[in-house]
Amino acid sequence: MPGLAARQGAVSAIAAVLDRGRMFEETRFSGDPAERAEARALADLTLRRLGEIDTALAERVPKPPRAPVIHILRVMAAELMFRQTGPHAAVDLAVRQAKAGPGARLAGLVNAVGRRLAAEPPAPAKDAGWRNMAGWLWHRLGTDWGRERALAIAAAHLVLPPVDLSLRTPGDAEALAVELEAEALPTGGLRLAARPQISALPGYAQGAWWVQDAAASLPATLIPEPAGKRVLDLCAAPGGKTMQLAAAGARVTALDISEARMARLAENLARVGLEAGTVVADALDWAPETRFDAVLLDAPCSATGTVRRHPELPRRFEEGAAESLAKLTALQDRLLDRAWDWVAPGGCLVFATCSLLKAEGEDRARAFAARSGAERLPVTGPFATPEGDLRTLPDLWPERGGMDGFFAARFRRPG
Known part of the structure; x- marks a missing residue:
């Protein structure tokens, strides 16, 4: 049938x-x-x-x-x-x-x-966004961002998101935009007008680009002048940020606990023709031989910033959401402390999460700065907060189709 x-x-x-x-x-x-x-x-x-x-x-x-x-x-x-x-x-x-x-x-x-x-079809729902949002997430967003912003985020979650591309060579943006019939984004990437078969698009086989939401591409850009620097990408798979850093000339070591996900990262590197050292290990047990000029920690989190791409995600936490979040924030604290030990004097640590929740972003960065004494290195630009962090939310860029929710903070080790 x-x-x-x-x-x-x-x-x-x-x-x-x-x-x-x-x-x-x-x-x-x-x-x-x-x-x-x-x-x-x-x-x-x-x-x-x-x-x-x-x-x-x-x-x-x-x-x-x-x-x-x-x-x-x-x-x-x-x-x-x-x-x-x-x-x-x-x-x-x-x-x-x-x-x-x-x-x-x-x-x-x-x-x-x-x-x-x-x-007898149902009448269109008013405020359809919040009616479709998992209850625990609606409560958290209302507490963190207020009702009006939470409603805007909920409405953005109803829209099927566009496909964004990061480029191996930023100078190719204009030509690729024409070839792919894509929009050039202020972040340096491209946004496709439709949702085609990715592997059949021009430039895929040549490794000219990879799929990566515009918001997800921002944390890697916070590492100052990466060319020639030794950079550790923690929790790196599937490798979008690793490829960004390698394309910018950094000497990257990518670490992730999942062997299967790291195999995918290696395949992605091979397709785009970039190189990086790879390590399959638990960051809480692993230790490098020497410190790094920069460490990028995209920590495990609730991933609520990606709900518009993964509507199934918040439904997994309907039961025990508070307990799950407590475990995640505790892990984020441990990873932050661990990563800080591996930053060389004068180097920087970028902490990022694809979460909409302040408990996994602003609160974690504030707590880390207080207990470590790390110097905040303020972020500037259109997505900078008054505190000097980076924050994106799904209701931003509504005329373009929105973007994922991300948080990032940057710290410098004195010396």
């Missing part, structure tokens, strides 16, 4: 996220390339709009069925509410899924709900 494999893949992916706490990247989508792409798009849409979908279903099914039927209903609702899929096709495919699995006895319920949704 055309379309059935994609819907089954979407339901499996949603179950992996909501029932087992996994990311889409950890899910194997079955079928041919087109079916896998369709399954991913449906799962993405369903989780991006989960709040509205679950509200609509609750109004029609007071006692929601268990998985997998609830997930079948969610994907069907996503199609009917936000994709304008033909009602007959969306309902028929959902019913076929139910009949083929352990929820066969509820196929009639799926059919009835689908028909009612098609006949």
Whole structure:
């Protein structure tokens, strides 16, 4: 049945996220390339709009069925509410899924709900952003940024993000922008107008660029005059910042705890024709032979700054969010202290997280400065805060399609 494999893949992916706490990247989508792409798009849409979908279903099914039927209903609702899929096709495919699995006895319920949704679609939700945001994240953003800013961030999360590219040779930006029909960004990268097959684009095989959100490219630029310097990139995989630094002439050592992710980093370096030393190790156990001129620590975090790219991410933390965040901030403190030991006199440490939460950004930098006595090296430019840090949020650049949320602070070791 055309379309059935994609819907089954979407339901499996949603179950992996909501029932087992996994990311889409950890899910194997079955079928041919087109079916896998369709399954991913449906799962993405369903989780991006989960709040509205679950509200609509609750109004029609007071006692929601268990998985997998609830997930079948969610994907069907996503199609009917936000994709304008033909009602007959969306309902028929959902019913076929139910009949083929352990929820066969509820196929009639799926059919009835689908028909009612098609006949009486829900009215467009006001403030749809916050209605679709995980409750724990909405609370945190409101506390950190205030209601109005939190609403703007939530609205930005509903928009499918564009694809940004970082360039191996910045001087090629003008020519590549024309060839790729892309927009040249103030950060030095390019933004594609569509979401094409990346590996088929001009310059990919030649290693002229790599995919990297504009915000994610900013922390590496905070290392002053990197050419010729020994730079340690901690938690480096999959290697966007490593490639930036190597392209700028730095002698880079890239370290990450994951062997699989470091293998991907090595593949990326090979494709773009850049070199860097690589180390697979736990930064808390590893020690270098000599100190570095600069250390870039893009620390493990909640990754809430990337929700617009990964709508499944906050759903993994619905239970135990506070405990998970406490563990992450404790790890960030330990990594900061460890990294500081490896900065040579006169060198700098850049601390970054792809988080929207001040607990993982501003608060960590402030606490580190207080206990270490490190000298703050203020950041300047359009994304600089009054305290001299770097901060981006998803609602920035709305006319361009937004950007990821990042925090970065810079410290100098005296000497």
